[in-house]
Amino acid sequence: MIEVQHLVKKFGDFTAVNDLSFAVESGQVMGFLGPNGAGKSTTMKMITGFLRPTAGTARIAGIDICDNPLAAQTQLGYLPEGAPAWPDMTPRQFLDFITRIRGLDKSAARQAMIRAIGMTELHGVLDQPIDTLSKGYRRRVGLAQAIVHDPDVLVMDEPTDGLDPNQKFQVRQAIEEMAAHKAIIISTHILEEVDAICSHAMIIDRGEIVAEGTPSALAARSRFFGAxxxxxxxxxxxxxxxxxxxxxxxxxxxxxxxxxxxxxxxxxxxxxxxxxxxxxxxxxxxxxxxxxxxxxxxTGRLDDVFGTLTRKPRPLADTANVADGGGA
Ligand SMILES: Nc1ncnc2c1ncn2[C@@H]1O[C@H](COP(=O)(O)OP(=O)(O)OP(=O)(O)O)[C@@H](O)[C@H]1O
Ligand SMILES: [Mg+2]
Missing domain, CATH: 3.30.70 (Alpha-Beta Plaits)
Known part of the structure; x- marks a missing residue:
């Protein structure tokens, strides 16, 4: 369902994503791990058609995101970093708008909204401008718009960031439930989350894959394995x-x-x-x-493996040109 081949993104001289290749099948949840600035969000933006790759391809359900972005985007739901939304709209108006641009008819839209609002527990804030919502509630609105049309592919950039513990639990549960029939990519800094909900995990550092496998296979690479x-x-x-x-x-x-x-x-x-x-x-x-x-x-510790693989010092030349800009 998601096929990424030799994906590269450069901003000026700076290489944010360097030759990434991987695939995610329906029924899999891929956990995207990596330190700040590793290239997780940039990769997700390319997969979802918000940023044009410098090189390489991404396919959603077999459709090339660059050649046919609209057809590919129809198949996917995307929660971008920071969960942007129209601040003047209320969650009800925003979700209604999303169901309409997603092409759902009236009764399907109604059902879809009830489902998404239920999964993200937005009932109490449906008619309050998004601008005035707390961070966690804004994120829930972002989640609701990502899942409202029940897409086959879900890409979520730190879906549980800013949520309270109850909501974190609930969103994880929702992801687990949806996983059976979808291909899902999430990025996260919460390593327990990877253990809890991901069938596969990938650690990236400086735009490159440094390890991938099942969470337990990755954890088994830790020096604590067998201790x-x-x-x-x-x-x-x-x-x-x-x-x-x-x-x-x-x-x-x-x-x-x-x-x-x-x-x-x-x-x-x-x-x-x-x-x-x-x-x-x-x-x-x-x-x-x-x-x-x-x-x-x-059985091994994922945090230990993460630390070992991503703590190598960054060469000076590499840190000098981050502010170069670039753009899509
Ligand atoms: N438009 C841009 N222009 C220049 N550099 C950029 C741009 N967008 C991203 N970068 C750089 O690309 C690198 C990867 O950024 P990205 O946002 O993908 O990291 P991340 O893995 O999502 O990090 P975080 O965990 O902090 O969310 C960073 O060094 C970032 O500063
Ligand atoms: Mg990010």
């Missing part, structure tokens, strides 16, 4: 360390947060099965009768 983490009272730390020092071919790291301490035990040899280490630590815990608060075999 055994135990959480216990900080006052037990000294005793625990003495005992853990006795485990052969292992080392550990300690993170103390007030009264609670997490110790991550790593096997030194790659050959040692992680389950053996877990069994060993579990035996020690029962022998020592430590009142452990939690014990877990780590």
């Amino acid at each position: 055994v983490s135990l959480t216990l009272d900080t006052q037990l730390l000294e005793r625990a360390c003495k005992v853990l020092d006795g485990i052969d071919n292992s080392r550990y790291e300690v993170v103390t947060r007030g009264v609670e301490t997490v110790i991550s035990v790593f096997a030194d040899t790659a050959q040692a099965p992680a389950t053996d280490l877990l069994a060993h630590v579990r035996d020690l815990i029962s022998q020592q009768e430590w009142p452990v608060r939690a014990l877990a075999l780590e």
